[in-house]
Amino acid sequence: MLKIRFQRKHLSIPYAIFLILFIILPLLLIVYYAISDKTGAINFSNFVNFFKDKNKLGLLSFSVIIGLINTILCLLIGYPIAMLLVNKKYNKSKVLFLLFIMPMWINFVLRTAATRDLLYWIGINGGEMPYLATMIGMVYNYLPFTILPLYTTMLKMDKTLIEASYDLGARPHQTFFKTIIPMTMPGIVSAATMVFMPTMSSFVISDIMGERKISLIGNAIQFNFDQSRWNDGSLIALIMLLIIVIISLLTRNIQKQEDARGSIW
Amino acid sequence: MVKKIFAKCYIWLILLIMYAPILTLFVFSFTESKNIGSWTGFSFRLYLDMFKNEEIMTALLNTILIAVSSALVSTVIGTLGAIGIFYSKKKTKKAFDMIGQIPVMNAEIVTAISLTILFVFFGVKFNFVTLLIGHVVLTIPFVVLSVTPKLKQLDPNIYEAALDLGATPKKALWGVVIPEILPGIFSGFMLSITLSLDDYIITAFTRDNSFSTLSTYVYGATAKKGALPPTLRALSTILTLIILVVLLIINAKTKNQATIKRHKDVR
Structure with a gap:
């Protein structure tokens, strides 16, 4: 009998099988359903028609806009927070930072429902103001994910460069835009990708906060599958996937660090 | 000031x-x-009611059950995977890195429906195992991400030293390599637990509908009645x-x- 000699690289076989069965194969099925019609025959017309359909293009651009607004709001609120938290003058303990990212551990459906109930109490009714309520819900959910990567990048930032910039006669705003922002770029990009793509594809927050009056890409995918329209649902999923691939290729060079979620433990 | x-x-x-x-x-x-x-x-009525509410208690238990079991599976397969990849050729490494990153980058809803399609396509009934697979897909990349840096820090000579001193490869792995990378394994496990506890989307698409977790219970309760119970x-x-x-x-x-x-x- 042939006996295979144990080698360390063989240890990855179960992982490889798992990746093929449950990551690659499902994605191939999505691609198949996206480019085929109800009878199962390969047919690219679905794919082409998507880009001619005004409603679907509207859905896509609306999701992109909501994603962008949320990314900008989270960065505007989160960037100063992260700067203050790493500044020894204002904050010496790590506890305050932990408080800012603790919502990540609180069940997110529960948190979102609590936010909606509070807004309802103070008069912001998701049924009447779905856009405002959804936007608030998005910022609530993604702010911790913005602060975490910004904070970790700023901790590693070389502070002598900031002093050098002052010594060389730069004004505060010049130092900020020409020294601090470029140095924290990896953190900004990592925060932006962690907010932008999940916002576009989320459906729980828009469902709960907007009382089902707001439809993002995520809602559309979920709705189509709910109605057993696999081809349409898969098509939208494939387009979402393509957007993700493009963005991650574009940001790959700036964002060398691993996913920031990995650094919470 | x-x-x-x-x-x-x-x-x-x-x-x-x-x-x-x-x-x-x-x-x-x-x-x-x-x-x-x-x-x-x-x-204190609400607290008493909560502990007496069977639905909530089952949902809590289910949430913990799926979190712990999926974290265990992810940690075992992911750790072995990370070790294997680390000692593979450069090309294999790159392929693993790319494919392993897919669930991290991908939108959760896309991952979730891709699994639903897979199970329905092959006629698999939704049950605890399908849910477990869903959660392992969600968490396993983070185990690999936590273990790999520890392997890079490992002194490459100690494994060889163990072999020279007469240990079998398996013994050398268990006795020398695993203890050294234990902190990475632990943080991968903890990360898996937290991700699984918080998950709604993958759970909703891969579970058997009678199996409720905290997330699906809360979602169901707010969808029906509006305000939180x-x-x-x-x-x-x-x-x-x-x-x-x-x-x-x-x-x-x-x-x-x-x-x-x-x-x-x-x-």
Whole structure:
């Protein structure tokens, strides 16, 4: 009998099988359903028609806009927070930072429902103001994910460069835009990708906060599958996937660090 | 000085706004009123009701069950995978890195429906195993991401040394490599647990509908009745307090270790 000699690289076989069965194969099925019609025959017309359909293009651009607004709001609120938290003058303990990212551990459906109930109490009714309520819900959910990567990048930032910039006669705003922002770029990009793509594809927050009056890409995918329209649902999923691939290729060079979620433990 | 006050105000104002929903639930968890905003006298009724509510208790148990079991599976397959990849050729490494990153980058809804399609396509009934697979897909990349850096720090000679001293390859792995990368394995496990506990989307698409977790229970309750059921105010308060205590303990511990290490370095 042939006996295979144990080698360390063989240890990855179960992982490889798992990746093929449950990551690659499902994605191939999505691609198949996206480019085929109800009878199962390969047919690219679905794919082409998507880009001619005004409603679907509207859905896509609306999701992109909501994603962008949320990314900008989270960065505007989160960037100063992260700067203050790493500044020894204002904050010496790590506890305050932990408080800012603790919502990540609180069940997110529960948190979102609590936010909606509070807004309802103070008069912001998701049924009447779905856009405002959804936007608030998005910022609530993604702010911790913005602060975490910004904070970790700023901790590693070389502070002598900031002093050098002052010594060389730069004004505060010049130092900020020409020294601090470029140095924290990896953190900004990592925060932006962690907010932008999940916002576009989320459906729980828009469902709960907007009382089902707001439809993002995520809602559309979920709705189509709910109605057993696999081809349409898969098509939208494939387009979402393509957007993700493009963005991650574009940001790959700036964002060398691993996913920031990995650094919470 | 003015700057300092302004900075502190900004930090605490944002914190207050961030925690306002949780704090509101906390305050109104001590009254029996139907909705938040109306106070009908102090009482611990909601806490008693919560512990007696079978649906909530089953959902909690299910949440923990799936979190622990999926974290165990992810940690075992992921750790072995990371070790295997580390000792593979460069090309294989690259392929693994790329494919392993897919679930991290991908939108959760896309991952979720791709699994639904897979199971329906092959006629698999949704049950605990399909849910388990869903959660392992969600968490396994993070185990690999946590273990790989520890392997890079490992002294390559110690494995060889163990073999030279007569250990079999398996013994050398168990006795030498695994203990060295244990911190990475542990953080991968903890990360898996937290991701699984928080998950709604993958759970909703891969579970058998009679199996409810905390997320699906809350989602169902708010979708039907609108406002959160009062007992969930008590639940939210207890969960938040547990998380707060755990975080503070971990923070104190890491601080302690840091000081011990500094003392050792000085010596």
